[in-house]
Every structure is written in C-alpha cells, then in structure tokens.
Amino acid sequence: MSVRATSPRFRSDFGDPCEKLAASGSTNFRPQRGALVDLDGKPDYVGRMTFVVTDNCKGCRFTDCVAVCPVECFHGDDEMLYIDPEECIDCGACVPECPVEAIYDEAQLPDDKSQWLQINADRAKDLPVVAEKGDPLPGAEERKEELGF
Numbered sequence: 021m022s023v024r025a026t027s028p029r030f031r032s033d034f035g036d037p038c039e040k041l042a043a044s045g046s047t048n049f050r051p052q053r054g055a056l057v058d059l060d061g062k063p064d065y066v067g068r069m070t071f072v073v074t075d076n077c078k079g080c081r082f083t084d085c086v087a088v089c090p091v092e093c094f095h096g097d098d099e100m101l102y103i104d105p106e107e108c109i110d111c112g113a114c115v116p117e118c119p120v121e122a123i124y125d126e127a128q129l130p131d132d133k134s135q136w137l138q139i140n141a142d143r144a145k146d147l148p149v150v151a152e153k154g155d156p157l158p159g160a161e162e163r164k165e166e167l168g169f
C-alpha cells in the first residue's frame with residue numbers, strides 16, 4: 021500500500037515553493053504529484069515527472085522561465101537552458117513564461133522532440149544553475165520571429 025507524501029527537498033531546501041508561485045502570479049500551477057512512499061518508509065518514485073527545454077530555446081535564452089521556477093532547476097550554457105529532472109517538481113509554472121514555447125511536460129513532448137528529455141538530463145548535471153533573469157541572446161528577437169512567435 022502506498023500513500024502520497026511531499027518530498028523532503030520540496031519542504032526544506034527552498035522555503036515554500038507555493039508562496040513563490042503565488043507571488044509570480046502564475047495561473048498554470050499544478051500541484052506536485054509527489055513521490056509515492058510505501059508505509060514502511062521505502063521511497064517509490066513511480067509518479068515522478070519533469071519538464072523539458074527544447075530546441076526553440078537555442079539562440080533565444082529569454083530566461084523568463086527561471087524567474088518563476090520555485091526550485092532553481094534550470095541550468096545553462098551559452099546557447100540555451102536545460103531542466104534538471106532530479107530537481108524539477110513538475111509544477112508547470114515555467115511553460116507559459118517562455119515567449120517561444122520551448123518548454124514541455126515530458127508526457128507531452130512531440131515525437132520529433134523526444135531526444136530533449138535525455139539532453140536536458142545530461143547537460144543540466146554539468147552546467148551551472150541559472151536562477152535570475154538575464155538579457156536574451158543577441159538575435160533572439162529575430163529568431164523568435166523566425167519561429168513564428
């Protein structure tokens with residue numbers, strides 16, 4: 021038998037993510053699915069999901085997404101950002117912030133973008149956290165227009 025429980029990281033390391041989300045004004049909040057934990061205390065992460073940054077971010081890097089993330093799980097290189105799947109709490113707050121719709125729920129990744137799930141996991145672990153909004157990359161507005169936004 022399993023019960024829902026909030027992960028210890030969710031509670032202790034980042035204050036109250038719900039408060040930060042409320043302050044962001046996001047209307048896209050979905051409650052954390054939470055880890056499933058057996059009553060004997062053994063973790064069972066069957067329900068764990070993540071969000072994924074895809075190729076539309078490349079060359080844009082608008083960083084509006086990081087300003088609303090309650091757990092600082094975005095990492096970046098000079099071209100784009102990546103979400104650490106170990107840290108993402110699956111809240112969805114970042115999705116409507118991206119001006120080029122680069123972020124997907126992993127469950128809704130289009131087939132032609134499925135490779136980005138692994139790319140995010142691989143790249144995020146080697147790159148620094150990006151937690152503050154910065155300037156977009158030079159040429160970002162032109163790329164945004166090319167992408168049809």
Ligand code: SF4
Nearest residue numbers: 089108109111112114
């Ligand atoms: Fe929420 Fe997006 Fe941050 Fe994941 S990356 S915790 S979905 S704001």
Ligand code: F3S
Nearest residue numbers: 077082083084085118
């Ligand atoms: Fe990239 Fe969109 Fe964030 S362009 S940096 S995913 S706001």
